[in-house]
Ligand SMILES: Cc1ncc(COP(=O)(O)OP(=O)(O)O)c(N)n1
């Protein structure tokens with residue numbers, strides 16, 4: 001008998017929301033969030049908005065029949081258990097969605113979208129009472145921000161105490177869980193679970209400046225975590241963490257409010273992994289070279305590589321404790337780690353400010369012989385003089401920038417002849433750690 005192959009089922013979720021032509025909010029934010037959190041996202045579009053980072057220019061509502069047809073197509077074929085709503089625009093659309101949610105037995109997260117962050121109404125006034133009466137009683141979780149909570153509860157929400165009163169009032173409308181998101185109050189979310197009459201405060205980091213799509217991203221993350229079986233509190237904590245990361249990675253895409261970037265943190269993790277892998281292979285090339293140890297300076301050597309667009313030393317990986325000479329071999333003292341270098345990371349950060357392609361560097365011993373070998377290899381060479389260093393400058397940062405300025409672009413080799421108590425040094429630069437390690441090993445072989 002042939003056995004059925006084991007398949008890992010990933011949760012299938014749905015967003016019932018508007019499209020934002022600017023790609024920041026609505027289904028764009030929801031589907032990116034679903035993808036980042038490893039669930040399969042489907043969608044039913046309710047309205048098409050002509051929108052950008054400065055606001056909503058026009059909105060074209062789909063007919064309730066068109067919304068129903070999309071939900072039907074997905075639910076007839078796929079096993080959708082959790083869904084979220086975003087922009088629902090009109091009473092007719094709210095009514096249709098309420099009917100479809102019941103028909104397909106969907107567990108629902110409601111993001112009661114009322115207006116766009118950059119300006120523009122997204123829910124008609126007369127639809128608010130329909131939302132309260134016809135959809136709220138069928139949802140598991142609602143995620144209003146302070147002003148949305150105020151509208152639903154019929155009170156002004158200006159303080160965390162108001163948020164508590166509003167949450168209880170909204171739960172009284174038939175909702176199991178209310179999360180008043182704190183972005184507009186004090187960065188703390190308030191989770192209220194009606195069944196146990198408990199409040200849980202979910203603290204977060206306050207990020208200055210508005211962003212576009214954070215409410216959509218948060219409610220999509222809640223939907224994904226709940227579909228994965230997380231408890232309400234865990235889902236709320238994880239969603240908060242996720243949305244803060246998406247806000248921190250928001251992109252200056254247009255002239256208005258920056259769209260959040262739900263995939264930013266995931267992509268950074270990928271880049272960090274690729275950097276560590278490249279650097280490990282580079283260190284192996286150095287360790288296996290019978291000649292490299294001749295290039296190790298008195299202070300030791302380090303090789304580093306940055307993630308694209310790195311701005312701080314924590315975004316540059318290098319060898320912990322440097323690479324030292326032991327007998328005739330080059331030996332890395334520790335593992336490759338982010339934040340492990342001070343000097344080489346400064347060189348890389350300074351170089352990539354001039355050319356973002358240059359993300360790796362290694363320091364090697366200075367001698368006229370090594371410099372001559374660099375010339376023989378026809379490597380572009382530049383230098384700086386420590387005697388010219390301005391007061392309070394960081395030597396590596398300033399020296400690298402100075403050598404680049406003199407050369408007109410980033411050279412492969414930057415050297416300095418040292419100073420009082422400062423060993424002279426040569427640095428090799430390149431696009432990645434393997435490239436600079438190969439260059440260093442070739443240079444060491446040339447010295448034979
Ligand atoms: C189509 C669409 N849906 C929802 C919104 C709301 O997003 P935003 O303006 O960024 O507000 P928050 O997501 O931060 O609450 C929208 N603008 N467009």
Ligand SMILES: Cc1ncsc1CCOP(=O)(O)O
Nearest residue numbers: 299300302341342343344363
């Ligand atoms: C380039 C250089 N300059 C002084 S020590 C040194 C070696 C590497 O230092 P770090 O481990 O801080 O990158």
